[in-house]
Amino acid sequence: MENKKATEKADQFAQGLITIRDLISPSGTEHDFSYFRIGKTYYRTFFISGYPREVGANWLSPLINFPHALDISMFYYPVDAREVLNNLRRKITEMETELNIEQQQGRIMDPSVQLALQDARALQEELVAERERFFQFGLYITLPADSVDELDLITKQLESVLGSVLLIPRQTTLQMEDGFRSTLPYFLDLIRVYRNMDTTSIATTFPFTSSSLTSNTGILYGINEHNASLIIFDRYSLANANMVVFAKSGSGKSYFVKLEALRSLMLGTEIIILDPENEYKTMTEAIGGEYISLDFNSASKINPFDLSQVYEEGEDELGLKILTLHSLLTVMMGDLNPSEDAILDRALLETYRMKGISQDPDTQKLEPPLLEDLYKVLLGMEEQEAKSLADRLQKFVMGSAKGLFDQHTNVDIHNTFTVFGIRDLEDSVRPIGMFVVLDYIWTRVRRDRRKRILIVDEAWFMMRHPDSANFMHSIAKRGRKYYLGLTTITQDVEDFLGTEKGKAVVTNASITVLFKQSVSAIDNLTELFFLSEGERNLLLSANVGEGLFFAGESHVAMQVIASSEEHELVTTNPAELAAIERAKQQAEIADDAVIGEADIDEEFEFATSVEPDEEAPQVDDAIPAPVIENEAVVQSPAQPTQENSQQAVVDTQTDNQVPPRETPAAQGTPEQPAELTAEMLNQASPEQPPQPDEDISSGQINTEAQPEGTITTPDDDSTTN
DSSP: OHHHHHHHHHHHHHHTSOOHHHHHSOSOEEEOSSOEEETTEEEEEEEEEEOOSOOOTTTTHHHHTOSSOOEEEEEEEEEOHHHHHHHHHHHHHHHHHHHHHHHHTTOOOOHHHHHHHHHHHHHHHHHHTTSOOEEEEEEEEEEEESSHHHHHHHHHHHHHHHHHTTOEEEEOTTOHHHHHHHTSSSOOOSSOOOEEEEHHHHHTTOOOOOOOOBOSSSEEEEEETTTOOEEEEOGGGSSOOOEEEEOOTTSSHHHHHHHHHHHHHHTTOEEEEEESSSTTHHHHHHTTOEEEEOSTTOSOOOOTTOOOOOOOTTOOHHHHHHHHHHHHHHHHHOOOOHHHHHHHHHHHHHHHHHTTOOSSGGGGGSOOOOHHHHHHHHHHSSSHHHHHHHHHHHHHHTSTTTTTSSSOOOOOOOSSEEEEEOTTSOTTTHHHHHHHHHHHHHHHHHHSOOOEEEEETTTHHHHTSHHHHHHHHHHHHHGGGGTEEEEEEESOHHHHHTSHHHHHHHHHOSEEEEOOOOHHHHHHHHHHHTOOHHHHHHHHHOOTTEEEEEETTEEEEEEOOOOHHHHHHHOOOHHHHHHHHHHHHHHHHHHHHHHHHHHHHHHHHHHHTOOTTSOOOOOOTTSOOOEEETTEEEOOTTSOOOSSOEEOEEETTTTEEOOOEEOOOOOOOSSSOTTGGGTTSOOOOTTSOOOTTOOOOSSOOOTTTSOTTOEEETTEEEEEO
16 A cells, blocks of 8 residues: 555656656747747758759768758658659650640740650669669758848858759748758658659768868878878968878888878978988988988987077077077986086086187087087086086997087088988987987078978887977977978877877877777877777778878878889888899899990900901800901801800900800899890891700890800800900
């Protein structure tokens, strides 16, 4: 009994609660023949009464991408094919009758009726063959606005956009509430204005359009995987020209960056690259760039104390350089306490003062000090902390790292494609080397404003130290002022995004490229770039060269493409690089062979130009004297050819004949293709073709079996050295 009473009370209580509809419904509405108001928002609904005769893919894209908020509802009603065929048959008969009457009466037939008859017959054929189905389609649009005037203005814009795709809109006059409710997301069609469409036409109305990143300027980055359009973009058209590239090893990030550098170079952009793994050396040499290696054995040196000699109003150039040196020396010596930092600041000022350099711009043209000068200043200071700083600096002045960073600068950037290689630096000093190179590049960039791209590969090295991370962030922020685009590449997402400065570099970049990612990194990237589930899956399973390209507010799925010539320059595949290296070696061998042939021709010319009263070198009678004909060595017609192709090496100076030996048949191998030398050697006279039963190689240079400079010609079994 008690349970029953409790249940009744609960039911009574539940009956007194308001429903969800009561919670979300407005307190009141206003109805007008041309709008419907809820609260402070005005709504106007349209239905489409006229459609174009033919439609294609994305034909509703102007409506979907309308620059104002709107609600769109599309209703699809399948229709029984038999009913449609009966109606079509009746309609076709009516139109044929109408056209026949006009023809019999000698009148010009109505072109619109002829066209409608043609469409009806085509649709009838498709339906009978069951290649198409039939639907009724309704399209309704609701516009919101804050005022009636704004609503009228947006209405004109919408009508203009719809007219551009041959759609005829009509307002749901006196049915605004029904129209509004028809565009709410609960499948309620109160307007019921339809257009007949077949399956192909219905498919084009789906409101899924892909973004496009194709502009009239810029370079080719790849292909849009959604619609196969070209991704052509100018990074300098955005708020800044900075780019970040995230990818796991082997996913194509270096390939992509090399392509961008190569294509930008062709458009006149200067390229500067910081290369920690010598990945760019082959490409640099191939295009005539300058590759500068920095290591213990290199003659190239950079002095971190160099001043930019750029004088801008309100800036203290010497003070800025000392702040940069503070960051560099912190990376070199480790963290400094406030007392050590103050001592270092005084020591730096004194080091420049001893060279006569002060805040006066005229003095900053003098020769800058070296790291050794700072070391001596620290030794001469009385504070114990100064001695400690000198001890920590000793490694770079007279210790194991001597000569790396304490020499005057002897490099200069004159080439439009310059690469600084630091692969041979030890891991402990590599971040220091990267800092020094970046500081030098930044100094040069400030001296001369021009369109440049600075590429920093494996940028996570710089993010491991707060001071170097600050310097990288400073370049990212200030680069736009000097027409510089910074590209940072990394495969270690956690290290790069693990610091506030690293995140700032990423968020400051206008372009982001994401290639294949590891499971451990995808969550950080999803949070930072608001990736959808589909985009996450794409990055986890992407093929080489496949990824996401973000530019400003747009992003697309991209596949990187390159021509065969570009591919040879930018590939990082070890097997392909080995094949390219073998091809170079073969070319060098071929060049040496051509030079050897030229030397032989000169010897023959000398022999034939000997005066009659002089003794020319004699050769054994068993081997005919060579005849010079069209700069090719050919066999004398009177000399019979041996059945087995052999080589006899003649020493023209000693008149001694080396016994002949078997010549291996010419075979094409990856190391020495047989067809290479056919174009390099001069062909023998066509009047002396080889006998059918002879085993003669077609001008093959056998570099393994023959001495240097030995050539076998197609029509001469003898070999002349």
